[in-house]
Amino acid sequence: MQWHKNRFYDLVFDAAKHSLRFPVVLPKVPRPMYEAFKEFVAGRQSEEVVAHRRIDPSKVRISCSLKNGNISLLFIAKDRDYEYATQKLINLMHEVFLVFLQDGLYYEYMIETFNLDRDQI
Amino acid sequence: MSIKPSRRNFLRPVAAGAAAAAFLPQAKLSAAPPILSITIPKDLPTSLGENPKVGTFEGRGMTGAEIFAKLCKDEDLAALFCCPGNYTVINAIAAAGVPAYGGRSEGSMCAAADGFSRVTGEVTACSGTEGPGFTNMIMNIAAANAARTPLLVLASNMELAGDDREKFIQTGYQQPTTTGMKKYGKRMIDASRVWEYGAYAFRNLKTGIPGPVHLDFPTEVARTRFTDSAKLTDYYTKDKYRTESRAQPTRKEVEQAMDMINKAERPIIVAGQGVFQRKAWDQLKVAAEKNEIAVVTSGPTSGHFPDDHRLSASLAHDALMSADLVVFIGQYAMPGRTEYHFSPDAKTIRVHPVAEDIGRNWPIELGIVGDEKGFLDILASEIPRKKRDAWVAELAASKAKTEKRDLDHYELGLKHSAATNRIHPAVMAKEVHDLLYKGDIDPKQTVTGVGGWTTGIFTGRWLRANRPGQSVACVYQYGAIGPDMAMMIGASAAVQRGIGPQAPYKGAPTLVVTSDAGIAYSMFELDTAAKYKIPIIAVVYNNNSWGMFPAANGSPRSLHMYLFQENLRYDKMAEGLGARGEYVQTPEELRAALKRSYQIAAKENISTLINVQALKEFTDGSKFAPGIALPVEPGAGAFAH
Ligand SMILES: Cc1ncc(C[n+]2csc(CCOP(=O)(O)OP(=O)(O)O)c2C)c(N)n1
Ligand SMILES: [Mg+2]
Numbered sequence: 001m002q003w004h005k006n007r008f009y010d011l012v013f014d015a016a017k018h019s020l021r022f023p024v025v026l027p028k029v030p031r032p033m034y035e036a037f038k039e040f041v042a043g044r045q046s047e048e049v050v051a052h053r054r055i056d057p058s059k060v061r062i063s064c065s066l067k068n069g070n071i072s073l074l075f076i077a078k079d080r081d082y083e084y085a086t087q088k089l090i091n092l093m094h095e096v097f098l099v100f101l102q103d104g105l106y107y108e109y110m111i112e113t114f115n116l117d118r119d120q121i
Numbered sequence: 122m123s124i125k126p127s128r129r130n131f132l133r134p135v136a137a138g139a140a141a142a143a144f145l146p147q148a149k150l151s152a153a154p155p156i157l158s159i160t161i162p163k164d165l166p167t168s169l170g171e172n173p174k175v176g177t178f179e180g181r182g183m184t185g186a187e188i189f190a191k192l193c194k195d196e197d198l199a200a201l202f203c204c205p206g207n208y209t210v211i212n213a214i215a216a217a218g219v220p221a222y223g224g225r226s227e228g229s230m231c232a233a234a235d236g237f238s239r240v241t242g243e244v245t246a247c248s249g250t251e252g253p254g255f256t257n258m259i260m261n262i263a264a265a266n267a268a269r270t271p272l273l274v275l276a277s278n279m280e281l282a283g284d285d286r287e288k289f290i291q292t293g294y295q296q297p298t299t300t301g302m303k304k305y306g307k308r309m310i311d312a313s314r315v316w317e318y319g320a321y322a323f324r325n326l327k328t329g330i331p332g333p334v335h336l337d338f339p340t341e342v343a344r345t346r347f348t349d350s351a352k353l354t355d356y357y358t359k360d361k362y363r364t365e366s367r368a369q370p371t372r373k374e375v376e377q378a379m380d381m382i383n384k385a386e387r388p389i390i391v392a393g394q395g396v397f398q399r400k401a402w403d404q405l406k407v408a409a410e411k412n413e414i415a416v417v418t419s420g421p422t423s424g425h426f427p428d429d430h431r432l433s434a435s436l437a438h439d440a441l442m443s444a445d446l447v448v449f450i451g452q453y454a455m456p457g458r459t460e461y462h463f464s465p466d467a468k469t470i471r472v473h474p475v476a477e478d479i480g481r482n483w484p485i486e487l488g489i490v491g492d493e494k495g496f497l498d499i500l501a502s503e504i505p506r507k508k509r510d511a512w513v514a515e516l517a518a519s520k521a522k523t524e525k526r527d528l529d530h531y532e533l534g535l536k537h538s539a540a541t542n543r544i545h546p547a548v549m550a551k552e553v554h555d556l557l558y559k560g561d562i563d564p565k566q567t568v569t570g571v572g573g574w575t576t577g578i579f580t581g582r583w584l585r586a587n588r589p590g591q592s593v594a595c596v597y598q599y600g601a602i603g604p605d606m607a608m609m610i611g612a613s614a615a616v617q618r619g620i621g622p623q624a625p626y627k628g629a630p631t632l633v634v635t636s637d638a639g640i641a642y643s644m645f646e647l648d649t650a651a652k653y654k655i656p657i658i659a660v661v662y663n664n665n666s667w668g669m670f671p672a673a674n675g676s677p678r679s680l681h682m683y684l685f686q687e688n689l690r691y692d693k694m695a696e697g698l699g700a701r702g703e704y705v706q707t708p709e710e711l712r713a714a715l716k717r718s719y720q721i722a723a724k725e726n727i728s729t730l731i732n733v734q735a736l737k738e739f740t741d742g743s744k745f746a747p748g749i750a751l752p753v754e755p756g757a758g759a760f761a762h
Contacts, residue, residue, distance in 0.1 A: 004459050050515055052386075053443055090465055095442065098462050104742050104750030108671070118669050119600060121751065 206250020395451015573636025581758025603642030
């Protein structure tokens with residue numbers, strides 16, 4: 001299904017590793033933006049987030065990486081509750097696009113990376 | 122630097138004042154000829170003070186135009202905005218007693234009619250001459266269409282007899298030109314059907330989802346005289362040619378909705394344009410308060426749920442993602458799921474007056490066909506009382522977070538302003554906010570509108586709508602740069618007359634924040650505002666550019682297309698049009714200018730244009746943080762849906 005910015009996203013499920021992974025969350029990401037991204041993601045597991053939005057660290061371990069400019073996002077379902085992990089992962093992706101990318105700093109990034117018209121964003 | 126109010130210089134005959142000199146060729150200065158002052162002609166109040174005269178079939182009878190005007194009057198057409206052309210029709214409508222305004226360009230008059238409607242929900246009309254006047258309106262007809270404005274577009278005066286003969290001026294195939302930007306349109310060719318098509322028009326304007334109706338009026342239709350109503354087709358009164366009945370939701374459907382609301386922990390109502398159009402704000406408030414449902418408004422106008430209410434989510438951006446049930450009521454322009462800030466898990470109810478749109482763009486759990494007011498009537502009376510302390514607390518915390526973000530941006534803006542001796546847009550927005558909502562002025566009083574790009578993005582989030590019809594997103598949906606000030610002069614005309622939700626604030630000044638690119642399209646309407654003594658404060662963010670100039674980055678020979686001369690003086694141009702002008706470059710000057718302008722608008726009905734001198738670089742977040750942060754939708758500052 002086409003999703004944010006009219007793009008397709010691969011989601012890889014690995015039963016052996018109990019993991020769900022978006023290999024490319026965002027492409028062409030510079031290092032400072034990646035640092036901010038990591039902070040954003042870590043924030044989703046912090047006590048400051050209201051309980052119904054928090055990603056429970058006892059259920060999910062999150063890691064991200066930056067390779068060739070691509071950010072990937074990995075969820076490990078510690079208790080094999082895949083429904084929980086999938087739901088939280090989808091919501092997190094949604095917030096990456098609607099919250100993280102929208103705060104003003106990444107406007108030019110979005111235009112260039114997603115090949116958007118300035119008026120269409 | 123601050124320039125003193127100078128309208129008075131224009132109003133009194135002056136010999137060779139400094140302001141006057143600016144408008145005089147140098148060579149003539151030495152001769153010091155008397156310079157005439159800007160005055161409102163005596164004919165204006167005389168003409169406005171004349172008694173209305175609706176035509177009758179007696180004696181000479183009625184023209185097609187008069188018959189149509191009678192129908193408009195019977196239908197309470199709220200106002201007509203026009204430029205001369207289509208003379209027979211505009212004269213007949215004005216004579217019939219419909220409030221009429223004549224302005225400087227048809228496009229702006231179209232926007233003004235749209236603005237009048239946006240803040241009242243009433244049907245308004247615009248008119249221009251057949252070809253040139255009509256085609257000048259196009260951008261703003263399209264904007265009205267995107268905003269679902271019940272706007273009657275009238276144009277014509279050519280003859281059918283001249284069709285396809287290239288007979289001098291103004292012939293145009295109008296109806297194909299408005300394809301895709303109207304709800305209904307018709308070129309009338311048979312004078313005996315003028316009433317019948319008038320009825321068609323108002324059926325479309327007053328029922329279902331509103332939108333522009335375009336009637337094309339050849340001279341044979343406008344000028345034919347009738348002495349006998351029997352010669353007209355379908356000549357009967359409005360209770361016979363249309364109905365006030367609306368599709369009502371069934372009780373069972375509302376019960377289903379209430380069940381879902383009760384089961385939800387964090388429900389939110391998106392109160393769309395339909396709630397405003399149907400004037401269902403009281404029912405909305407009762408229902409929300411009884412069950413502690415959060416509410417956020419959407420549409421071209423906001424305030425049908427007050428921003429300052431504890432259940433309002435218009436500033437609770439972060440909390441939107443927490444909602445587990447979204448109830449759309451009267452959402453006329455439907456976003457997709459990646460456009461609104463709701464969780465993919467949130468369930469959806471959509472209440473909409475017509476079935477065809479339900480399920481479009483956004484999958485639903487429950488769709489209900491029915492009138493917004495009818496639905497909210499039942500909801501308000503039947504929904505059980507419920508406390509949702511945690512949800513209410515989350516809304517408050519989220520709102521505080523947004524307010525902190527905006528204050529942080531303001532602090533940054535202050536630093537940028539101090540460093541550059543120009544005004545950053547976050548500072549401009551906050552100063553306007555403080556004037557309208559934090560000082561002596563009733564925070565419910567002032568109707569505002571906003572447009573422009575950088576201008577609108579920074580300002581929209583600081584404007585508030587604390588009562589119905591208080592705030593207009595001029596760029597709503599269509600994204601037109603330019604109609605803002607004309608649109609808000611139309612809105613001001615509605616406030617001046619105290620129409621509908623504007624009644625308690627009758628005569629109050631209004632305020633528009635617009636851009637340097639935008640003002641070029643409608644600045645001449647300051648003449649119209651002055652002529653009708655409509656007080657508006659136009660805050661113009663002057664950044665010497667079309668704010669899309671970064672699009673030229675990396676493209677040779679391109680940047681020049683995005684730039685204007687620097688430091689243009691829109692304030693001086695305003696003075697030349699009979700308004701006041703203020704020029705400001707620091708936050709303190711802006712604060713004083715806003716205050717002064719408001720007082721003079723309130724006391725003397727005089728408009729002011731404040732030229733807020735800025736820099737184009739403020740748009741660029743890498744040089745001047747925070748840069749372009751698009752508004753969270755739905756919520757304060759939203760303009761897409
Ligand atoms: C009539 C019209 N022309 C062009 C555009 C494309 N456009 C969108 S925003 C923008 C820049 C507008 O500049 P301005 O209104 O001055 O905003 P600011 O400088 O405050 O960013 C342009 C050219 C448009 N939306 N409407
Ligand atoms: Mg500009």
